[in-house]
Structures are given as structure tokens and as C-alpha cells.
Amino acid sequence: MMASTPRHGLARVLSKQGVCSRSEAARWIQSGRVEVDGRVIRDPEFPIVQGRHRVVVDGSELGEARRIHLMLNKPRGLVTTTQDERGRDTVYRCFDGAGLPWLAPVGRLDKASEGLLLFSNDPAWAAHITDPDTGPDKTYHVQIDTLPDEALLAALVAGVDEEGERLRASRVSLLRSGERNAWLEIVLEEGRNRQIRRLLAAFGIDVLRLVRVGIGSLALGDLGKGQWRELGEAEVAALASAPCSSDR
Structure with missing residues (x-):
């Protein structure tokens, strides 16, 4: 028996085509701006097969947006x-x-x-x-309010447990230092919420500036x-x- 063609909610299909966010698509649908095969649909979860149905938004047929x-x-x-x-x-x-x-x-x-x-x-x-x-690694240049030693750099890579999360850097190196502060290069494999700031705070260190300078290559x-x-x-x-x- 052949598998049935998968159906997806109308709001999801609009967002996947790159014309708007899923929440914005839901608002368009609920306000009566979207038709499917000539009928106004007000249910964002209305199931359709992408590419099989004619979807019209504000009187214009929906097409794939240019990917940017x-x-x-x-x-x-x-x-x-x-x-x-x-x-x-x-x-x-x-x-x-x-x-x-x-x-x-x-x-x-x-x-x-x-x-x-x-x-x-x-x-x-x-x-x-x-x-x-x-996803690719993310690279940051971070100015901190202290002068780090090798033990601190190693500890940032080893990481700490905070609120049930393991916070750690993939790589850390010293870029330059002054009399009272220094710049570190910190590489993360994954980006948790405020991960670098929370990781450094666990060692009593404040962030003065944080600049993401690279994503992968x-x-x-x-x-x-x-x-x-x-x-x-x-x-x-x-x-x-x-x-x-x-x-x-």
C-alpha cells in the first residue's frame, strides 16, 4: 500500500515558503486574508499538501519566496x-x-x-x-574585568553545572591583556541563553564587552x-x- 502524501497545517506551510513567520501566518489566516482552492480558511491548522493546493494571500497566489x-x-x-x-x-x-x-x-x-x-x-x-x-561553532571576543591565568582558561573549558545545565567553552585563548582587564577568544559548540556571561559569572568574572566575530568559517x-x-x-x-x- 502506498504511503499517503503528508499534510501540514496552513500556517506552517506559509512559513516554510519563507513569506512570513508562523505566528504572522496564523494572524493572516484568522483575519480572512488566506484562501485555499478558492475558499477562505480561518483555521491556521487547516491541513493541506504543499504544492497541491492553490493558496492565495490578499488576492495573489502564493509562490516560493526567494531564499535570502x-x-x-x-x-x-x-x-x-x-x-x-x-x-x-x-x-x-x-x-x-x-x-x-x-x-x-x-x-x-x-x-x-x-x-x-x-x-x-x-x-x-x-x-x-x-x-x-x-550547526557550526560560534567564536566570540570577550573583554573581562580581570587578568586570567592558565588555570582559569582551563576551568572555562572544563565548565560548570548551573541550574541543571552544563556550561562550558569548547576553546578559550588569551588575545591580549592590559593592567586591569583582558580580551579572550571563546569558542562555543552550542549557544545556550547568555552562556558566556553565565559561565564567566560562575567564576566571579564580569563581561565588559562581548562581540561575536565568527560563525563557522x-x-x-x-x-x-x-x-x-x-x-x-x-x-x-x-x-x-x-x-x-x-x-x-
């Missing part, structure tokens, strides 16, 4: 979200006037952090990048703060390839 993958040098002070309930500036301020389609952040950087942040309307690619088992380079650019095909493919860490 871009990098932003996130400035400090912006939150990584499409809308902030507290009215704070978001990373989307950097795209004002660019005429870009809907894009979602691929991973996050907290408000006080800066540097390399990816965006895309390609959900499968984004899921691969953010998956701890398949993709480097922030000389991209200006608040500036963005689209990734080339080779860069997109490289990020979607096997993990970069040699010890995974």
Missing part, C-alpha cells in the same frame, strides 16, 4: 526580536528602508552583545545552523556596525555543511 541569507553586525543596545513589548529598539531598525522580505534571526545575541548575527527566510537552513548537533570581518550584506552561495553552503569543531 544575510549577516548583520549587530550594534550593542538592540534586542533580537521582531517586536519588543517594552518598546525597545530591535535589530530590524538596521534594515529600515532596505525593502527586504520577511526575515527571521538565525540564533540570537542579547541586548548588551554585539557582532555577527544571521537572518534568513529559509527555515530548513536556519534549523541546521542553530541545531547544536549540526564565516567571519565578521570589516563589516561596519549596523551594516549588513547578503551571503554568497559558497558561504551559505559552508554554514550548512558538517560541524566545524574537530572534537564533536
Whole structure:
């Protein structure tokens, strides 16, 4: 017996085609903006077979959006979200006037952090990048309020248990030091919420600056703060390839 063709909820299909987020798709559907085979559908979970049904949004037939993958040098002070309930500036301020389609952040950087942040309307690619088992390493330059010794660097790699999570760095090295503070290069295999700040805090160390400078083979380079650019095909493919860490 032949297997039946899988059906997916209408909101999920819209988001997978890269035209909007799943939550936004649900709002479109509930407000009566979406038709399937000539009938208005108001149930975001209405099952359809992608490619078999004619889906129309605001009178225009839905097609696959051009897949876009871009990098932003996130400035400090912006939150990584499409809308902030507290009215704070978001990373989307950097795209004002660019005429870009809907894009979602691929991973996050907290408000006080800066540097390399990816965006895309390609959900499968984004899921691969953010998956701890398949995604590339992330590299950070971190200014701390102390002068580290070799024992501290080793302890950061060994890691600590905090609130049921194991926090550790894959690699740590000293970049440079001054009289009272130093810069470390810290490489993570996976990005837990505020992982570097929490890891360092466990050793009584405060973070003065935190800049993500690389994701896999993709480097922030000389991209200006608040500036963005689209990734080339080779860069997109490289990020979607096997993990970069040699010890995974």
C-alpha cells in the first residue's frame, strides 16, 4: 500500500515558503486574508499538501519566496526580536528602508552583545545552523574585568553545572591583556541563553564587552556596525555543511 502524501497545517506551510513567520501566518489566516482552492480558511491548522493546493494571500497566489541569507553586525543596545513589548529598539531598525522580505534571526545575541548575527527566510537552513548537533561553532571576543591565568582558561573549558545545565567553552585563548582587564577568544559548540556571561559569572568574572566575530568559517570581518550584506552561495553552503569543531 502506498504511503499517503503528508499534510501540514496552513500556517506552517506559509512559513516554510519563507513569506512570513508562523505566528504572522496564523494572524493572516484568522483575519480572512488566506484562501485555499478558492475558499477562505480561518483555521491556521487547516491541513493541506504543499504544492497541491492553490493558496492565495490578499488576492495573489502564493509562490516560493526567494531564499535570502544575510549577516548583520549587530550594534550593542538592540534586542533580537521582531517586536519588543517594552518598546525597545530591535535589530530590524538596521534594515529600515532596505525593502527586504520577511526575515527571521538565525540564533540570537542579547541586548548588551554585539557582532555577527544571521537572518534568513529559509527555515530548513536556519534549523541546521542553530541545531547544536549540526550547526557550526560560534567564536566570540570577550573583554573581562580581570587578568586570567592558565588555570582559569582551563576551568572555562572544563565548565560548570548551573541550574541543571552544563556550561562550558569548547576553546578559550588569551588575545591580549592590559593592567586591569583582558580580551579572550571563546569558542562555543552550542549557544545556550547568555552562556558566556553565565559561565564567566560562575567564576566571579564580569563581561565588559562581548562581540561575536565568527560563525563557522564565516567571519565578521570589516563589516561596519549596523551594516549588513547578503551571503554568497559558497558561504551559505559552508554554514550548512558538517560541524566545524574537530572534537564533536
